[in-house]
Amino acid sequence: MxxxxxxxxxxxxxxxxxxxxxxxxxxxxxxxxxxxxxxxxxxxxxxxxxxxxxxxxxxxxxxxxxxxxxxxxxxxxxxxxxxxxxxxxxxxxxxxxxxxxxxxxxxxxxxxxxxxxxxxxxxxxxxxxxxxxxxxxxxxxxxxxxxxxxxxVEMINNQMNLQFKALKSQLNPHFLFNSLNTISSLLYKDPEKAEEFIRKFAESYRFILDQNDKALIPLEQELAFVEAYNYILRMRFQDSYKLRIDLPELVRHSFVPPLSIQMLVENAIKHNLICKNSPLEIKLKCKDNYLHISNNINPLREQAESFHIGIENIKKRYAFFTNDNIKLEKTDFFTVSLPLINENNRHLN
Structure with missing residues (x-):
């Protein structure tokens, strides 16, 4: 009635x-x-x-x-x-x-x-x-x-859908295929490095499967995953690729949605030319309560749709925990700035 x-x-x-x-x-x-x-x-x-x-x-x-x-x-x-x-x-x-x-x-x-x-x-x-x-x-x-x-209930469902999409994007066959090729090559050249590579590779996928059901994780856990993922990338690209992390200890105790930083690192890999003549360098630093992830620009080809899907996924997941917007800046470097989520947001996890 x-x-x-x-x-x-x-x-x-x-x-x-x-x-x-x-x-x-x-x-x-x-x-x-x-x-x-x-x-x-x-x-x-x-x-x-x-x-x-x-x-x-x-x-x-x-x-x-x-x-x-x-x-x-x-x-x-x-x-x-x-x-x-x-x-x-x-x-x-x-x-x-x-x-x-x-x-x-x-x-x-x-x-x-x-x-x-x-x-x-x-x-x-x-x-x-x-x-x-x-x-x-x-x-x-x-x-x-x-x-x-x-x-x-709707917020939880939306979070799970966004995290499932993030998980699907990380379990892509191209990354798996390239990693297996790297393992195959290392087995003949350097078995010890091949063993380390396999360990880091397994560690990366274990993190993806274990942490992706959580809304927020400590930044230090995400960085540990990025370091493991970074080892795989360095084995593939050698001196053509560098990742620099310059973050104070206090910032490492803040929180991020899982896979958010890794997605930005992967976006930089996907959308830039990586070779000895055009090395790619990715930097992580903190300023004004934002975590800045930047990389030099060596455009490879246009993949605007896949790029924006990843950014939108991160934006929507951050929107559950903070009213601060994610910032994008493009000059000689492409920078994505993520607002820091402190301990007070932990209860939303």
Whole structure:
């Protein structure tokens, strides 16, 4: 049942019940529907007006003082607003009856004759307003918690999807094929280096499979993986490739989404020419609370789509933990700057 339909059904009922209660407190018996049809109809109409007034006030206050920001203040303001509107509707209700009956009663006379009944009506109104505001807060709390649970599940699903895409990008057949070729070549030239290469190769893939289900990992773990991955790259490219890591110890205790730095290193490998005449150098350094990963530019060929997919993956994963944006800068060097995530974000892991 929609919110509007609930108000259309429930509000007139409350209006009728209020009239019946007021009538009973004065006369001592319930009003007859046949004899008091017009008061019943009028009470139902004013109940409907009161219901839509309450709904309108609630929507207005949601834009001014929402439940989420200040519970107590919102409760007080809503009670006062509803009570004032209720008082206005009661006065209009009494004026309408005075016009229908033609009594031409003055306010002074009405107060002398019906003071007790009027005060009882105000008390009933206050009780209704208080109960309604409590129910409104309970409904808001229930819907808010339900929404938070749904958003939490969606966030986890999005994280897992992004991490699965990152995992797929690292388990690509080209890297595996090149690594196996390197192993095959080393087995004949230098068996000891071949053994070390296989160990680092296995270490890299073990890290990918073990850490990729985590939202955040310590930067020092990611760097350990990058070092293992870097050994494989150095064996392939020899002196044509260098990786320099210049990070203070304090920065190493921050956190990063797994595979984020490795993806940027791999992007640099994919999109640049690597040879003795055009060596590739990748640098990692920290400045202004950002981790900067930069490389000199030796363009090989355009692969804009695969490049942007990797960057977008990293951006979306970082967005779960920080409002700071990832920065891209292209001069003589291409630099990606990742915001540092500190210990306070660890609970999101």
């Amino acid at each position: 929609s919110q509007y339909l609930r108000f259309i059904v429930i509000s007139p009922v409350f209006g009728i019940l209020s009239y019946m209660l007021s009538y009973y407190s004065q006369i001592g018996e319930l009003p007859s529907l046949k004899e008091e049809f017009l008061p019943y109809l009028t009470s139902a109409t004013f109940g409907l007006l009161a219901g839509f007034s309450a709904m309108g006030i609630g929507k207005l206050l949601n834009n001014v003082v929402s439940w989420k920001k200040k519970h107590s203040f919102r409760f007080l303001v809503q009670c006062l607003a509803l009570f004032m509107v209720g008082c206005i509707l009661i006065v209009c209700y009494l004026e309408l009856f005075d016009m229908i009956l033609g009594t031409k009663m003055t306010y002074e006379k009405f107060w002398l004759e019906y003071k007790d009944e009027f005060l009882k009506t105000l008390l009933i109104l206050f009780i209704f307003v208080f109960i309604y505001t409590i129910l409104d807060f309970m409904i808001y709390s229930f819907n808010y918690l339900k929404k938070e649970e749904i958003q939490s």
